[in-house]
Amino acid sequence: HSVRIAIANQKGGVGKTTTAINLAAGLAQRGKRVLLVDLDPQANCTISFVDRQSIELSVYDLLTESAVEFRDVVMKTSQENLDLLPARISLAKLEGKLIGDFEGPYKLKDRLHPASSDYDAIVIDTPPTLGMITVNALVASTHLIIPIEAAYFALEGTQDLRETVKGIKARLNPQLDLLGVLVTKHDRRTLLSRGVYEEIYKGFGEKVFETTISKSVRLEESPAYRESIFTFAPASSGAIEYAKLCDEVMRRAY
Amino acid sequence: HSVRIAIANQKGGVGKTTTAINLAAGLAQRGKRVLLVDLDPQANCTISFVDRQSIELSVYDLLTESAVEFRDVVMKTSQENLDLLPARISLAKLEGKLIGDFEGPYKLKDRLHPASSDYDAIVIDTPPTLGMITVNALVASTHLIIPIEAAYFALEGTQDLRETVKGIKARLNPQLDLLGVLVTKHDRRTLLSRGVYEEIYKGFGEKVFETTISKSVRLEESPAYRESIFTFAPASSGAIEYAKLCDEVMRRAY
Numbered sequence: 001h002s003v004r005i006a007i008a009n010q011k012g013g014v015g016k017t018t019t020a021i022n023l024a025a026g027l028a029q030r031g032k033r034v035l036l037v038d039l040d041p042q043a044n045c046t047i048s049f050v051d052r053q054s055i056e057l058s059v060y061d062l063l064t065e066s067a068v069e070f071r072d073v074v075m076k077t078s079q080e081n082l083d084l085l086p087a088r089i090s091l092a093k094l095e096g097k098l099i100g101d102f103e104g105p106y107k108l109k110d111r112l113h114p115a116s117s118d119y120d121a122i123v124i125d126t127p128p129t130l131g132m133i134t135v136n137a138l139v140a141s142t143h144l145i146i147p148i149e150a151a152y153f154a155l156e157g158t159q160d161l162r163e164t165v166k167g168i169k170a171r172l173n174p175q176l177d178l179l180g181v182l183v184t185k186h187d188r189r190t191l192l193s194r195g196v197y198e199e200i201y202k203g204f205g206e207k208v209f210e211t212t213i214s215k216s217v218r219l220e221e222s223p224a225y226r227e228s229i230f231t232f233a234p235a236s237s238g239a240i241e242y243a244k245l246c247d248e249v250m251r252r253a254y
Numbered sequence: 255h256s257v258r259i260a261i262a263n264q265k266g267g268v269g270k271t272t273t274a275i276n277l278a279a280g281l282a283q284r285g286k287r288v289l290l291v292d293l294d295p296q297a298n299c300t301i302s303f304v305d306r307q308s309i310e311l312s313v314y315d316l317l318t319e320s321a322v323e324f325r326d327v328v329m330k331t332s333q334e335n336l337d338l339l340p341a342r343i344s345l346a347k348l349e350g351k352l353i354g355d356f357e358g359p360y361k362l363k364d365r366l367h368p369a370s371s372d373y374d375a376i377v378i379d380t381p382p383t384l385g386m387i388t389v390n391a392l393v394a395s396t397h398l399i400i401p402i403e404a405a406y407f408a409l410e411g412t413q414d415l416r417e418t419v420k421g422i423k424a425r426l427n428p429q430l431d432l433l434g435v436l437v438t439k440h441d442r443r444t445l446l447s448r449g450v451y452e453e454i455y456k457g458f459g460e461k462v463f464e465t466t467i468s469k470s471v472r473l474e475e476s477p478a479y480r481e482s483i484f485t486f487a488p489a490s491s492g493a494i495e496y497a498k499l500c501d502e503v504m505r506r507a508y
């Protein structure tokens with residue numbers, strides 16, 4: 001029984017990539033076979049695991065070239081049980097490429113299909129936009145996690161995102177389910193952060209994960225070492241909290 | 255002699271909006287007549303100054319309806335000398351609306367033209383994308399400021415942004431000049447932040463502003479009070495540093 005989880009929020013810098021990396025790595029450490037799909041042209045997930053020069057084909061080639069197959073693109077990572085579909089800046093051209101193609105939203109779903117039985121969990125990182133790339137992620141997924149930063153502009157785009165999800169459920173992917181809302185970069189000492197947490201809870205109720213991710217310098221540093229937080233700083237708050245998140249995700253999704 | 259400054263970086267959460275707000279407010283406090291143009295569908299600049307319900311027409315209407323004029327859309331703010339062209343979520347439709355319209359990139363430039371002699375400085379906030387909206391900002395501007403966060407993924411998209419700027423200078427707006435690179439969210443105590451600063455300096459040399467903006471809770475809080483950092487926390491590092499930035503911008507641009 002396999003899950004495909006999109007990590008999405010069109011607001012920038014809210015912790016989508018940090019969550020995608022550490023959720024994927026955490027599930028892999030628990031023995032799940034995991035695929036991390038980098039759908040962001042900025043390729044932040046990708047460079048957190050592999051050397052840019054070692055990438056031959058990327059997810060852009062998989063989505064646009066019928067001759068390219070999943071196994072030509074997928075890469076192993078240093079984390080056991082964790083594979084990666086890498087991104088490259090060419091992915092930014094996807095929108096233009098798929099204009100007027102009513103099959104556009106289904107590209108990722110179709111190209112992932114042959115491989116989905118090989119994985120217990122697929123985690124998909126997305127860019128800060130609500131365009132064709134993010135639509136592809138939402139159409140290909142069974143679940144959605146929305147990371148929301150505990151900061152002033154936090155809730156701005158969420159209404160927009162909810163309407164996009166509603167439209168996708170209605171037209172393109174009825175099984176898409178909001179797995180949960182993850183409060184990130186939480187600074188419990190500040191009134192602002194606690195106030196925003198309250199707002200998020202008012203808006204999403206029990207969809208909000210009990211786990212919240214605190215602001216942590218270790219989380220900021222770990223990608224520089226090409227490691228998840230679990231190997232880089234296993235005793236840090238980031239590691240403890242993302243481990244809690246993995247458990248909570250497994251309870252909700254499996 | 256008037257300047258039009260786009261604040262752009264397609265990476266999310268790097269301080270574009272925080273810089274747009276405080277640069278605009280700081281120049282206004284120095285007696286310049288300033289227009290802040292919010293070109294982000296997330297409308298973060300807008301909600302940092304006005305109540306959403308008080309907006310009638312937005313910059314989207316200005317860009318897409320020939321019957322709508324600049325004076326129908328522009329709003330005053332609580333800051334003396336500072337006007338605002340507000341954004342709304344409808345702006346997200348701009349890309350789709352202007353597809354195939356080779357005049358698309360010039361919409362903002364044309365609609366701002368009648369008003370540009372009324373202002374000494376126009377500051378334009380952009381979304382974390384390199385699409386039609388950001389192209390409009392770059393075509394309408396005399397200068398560009400690139401805020402870069404002193405964090406691991408900082409330099410990722412900058413090559414892409416530089417190439418976009420190069421293309422725009424070659425084809426659409428030869429006078430566009432990189433005013434400078436602003437290092438933001440700098441935490442001088444961490445090796446990571448200092449290491450990233452070095453990388454930014456290697457990449458951009460003397461284009462890097464001498465002013466860097468330190469991580470500051472006050473900067474995070476001020477939009478919640480609908481104030482610039484100068485009125486909200488005039489003695490804070492954020493206020494001191496953004497004031498220094500205003501002086502440096504004026505030296506470089508005027």
Ligand SMILES: Nc1ncnc2c1ncn2[C@@H]1O[C@H](COP(=O)(O)OP(=O)(O)OP(=O)(O)O)[C@@H](O)[C@H]1O
Pocket residue numbers: 011012013014015016017018019040044126127128184185186213214215216217219220221265266267405406407
């Ligand atoms: N809990 C945290 N504590 C401290 N820093 C964090 C935390 N989570 C993320 N960060 C840092 O914040 C920045 C943005 O995080 P991240 O890249 O994960 O966000 P994102 O939503 O993927 O951004 P984008 O929208 O640009 O893709 C990064 O420098 C990251 O290291």
Ligand SMILES: Nc1ncnc2c1ncn2[C@@H]1O[C@H](COP(=O)(O)OP(=O)(O)OP(=O)(O)O)[C@@H](O)[C@H]1O
Pocket residue numbers: 011012013151152153265266267268269270271272273294298380381382438439440467468469470471473474475
């Ligand atoms: N120097 C700073 N110190 C602390 N927090 C900051 C600083 N600059 C910005 N922030 C906070 O970081 C978050 C992102 O900043 P901001 O919204 O200005 O970035 P942005 O580049 O406009 O993001 P987006 O790409 O989503 O438009 C906000 O919560 C903001 O308050």
Ligand SMILES: [Mg+2]
Pocket residue numbers: 016017018040044126127
């Ligand atoms: Mg990201």
Ligand SMILES: [Mg+2]
Pocket residue numbers: 270271272294298379380381
């Ligand atoms: Mg912004």
